[in-house]
Amino acid sequence: MAVSIRDVAQLAGVSVGTVSNVLNRPDEVSQDSVDRVTRAIDELGYVRNDAARKLRAGVSTTVGFVVLDGQNPFYTDVVRGAEDEATKHSIAILYGNTDEDPKRERMYIDLFQEQQVRGLLIAPYGDVTPRLQSLRAGGIPAVLVDRFSGDGRFSSVSVDSVAGGRLAVEHLIQTGRRRVAFVGGPFDIRQVNDRLAGARAAADNAGSHVDLEVIATDAMTVDEGAAAGHRILRRPPGDWPDALFAANDLLALGLLQAMVVDGRADVPGDIAIIGFDDIPFAAAAAVPLSSIRQPSRMIGRTALRILLEEAADPDSIPRQTVFPPELVVRASTGR
CATH class of the missing domain: 1.10.260.40 (lambda repressor-like DNA-binding domains)
Structure with a gap:
């Protein structure tokens, strides 16, 4: 061998x-x-x-794509969008799921560098700027996906998560909710912090009559959402929040599952729930889930186009593409 x-x-x-x-x-x-x-x-x-x-950046027929959570249908759709665009250019996508693990993230970046891919799309867990600079120096461009490049050193394609968090909590307040809980984590994921920042801005703008608490989770999964829901329901009913804003739809579906299985809290009568991403399962939930929609496939297609342009012209100036979020109202928050 x-x-x-x-x-x-x-x-x-x-x-x-x-x-x-x-x-x-x-x-x-x-x-x-x-x-x-x-x-x-x-x-x-x-x-x-x-x-x-x-094999150099302009010759390879493969592109690496590293995603934060391969179990999240949002990222599945983003990758599908990138694949749709890649097919037009006879490019194949090599896919890696980090599962929110920095070691796995480094492993995939190393692997794609070894394979001399034409470029790298990455939804990063933490700060990968030094690593991506090294790739670019070796002729492999990189584009951030679902993450805004604050310093502008790399192109990025994302949704305004701060605006999305603000939209979610403003909607909850408009439906009469006053004790709102943000459910999400870990907080070294940029998107979680941005959505919380938007939620806080909406609560602050509403004045002192709206309270916002934070319920931290260890991951952005259905199981973590259900566990957070059971922790809430162990409180006396008078201490329950009257609305929950989950950092993504998987957490929101777990929260909803906990409420439905327990049976004591009516959704949305006692507790309203809204998520983020608007994955296909959101509309099909037992109580259809309100959410903040991201144009997932458009994000993937746009990121792949920018990556190929930068592979063809290494001197191109990085650009930041930010899509606006969209509020989708369903039964879980009332109408």
Whole structure:
């Protein structure tokens, strides 16, 4: 079996990206790393694949796509949009799900760099700017997806999550809710913080008669939403919030599930619920779920077009594409 660059990285105790830098840009790597990688190459008898090495951004027929949560139908639709656009250009999408895990995120970035993809689309978990700068220096452009590039160093395609959070809570207030809880987390996900910021802005604008509490979750899943719902229902009914704004629809569906199974709290009579993303399951829920809609497929198509343009012209100026959110009202918040 041929020795791969990953075998070299494992023996040397470094990342695949470091091995690639030693082979292609040794001046950017510490001497210690160069020595360790060189020893591993000698020990394993690694021979670099010149055909693969010569694949450059404008030649490769693949694009890498790293998403935050592959179980979320929102990201499934975003990837589908990118695939629809890629097909027009005879491009294949290589897909990786980080499951909100920074280690898996690094692994996929390293893997796509090793494969010399034409470019990388990424819905990142944390701050990946240094890593993406390294990719770009090696001829692989990157576009942020579902994340606004605040410093403008990379192109991004996103929805205004702050405006979406404000829309959700303004709607709850307009339906007469006064004790609103934001349910979401972890808070090192930028989108969660932005949606909470919008919720707080709406509550602050409404004045002192509206209270906003935060109920943190460890993930953005149905199970985490259900667990948060059961925690709420363990309180005395007089301490229940009268509205819940979930950071995404999966959390909102879990909250709704908890309410329906428990049976003590009527939705929306006692507690209104609104989510974010407007995934297909939202309209089909036992109580159809109000949500903040994102144009998921359009996000994917737009991101892929921008990525291919930047691969063709590395000197192009990064651009920020921000779509407006849309309030979709259904039975879970009343009409």
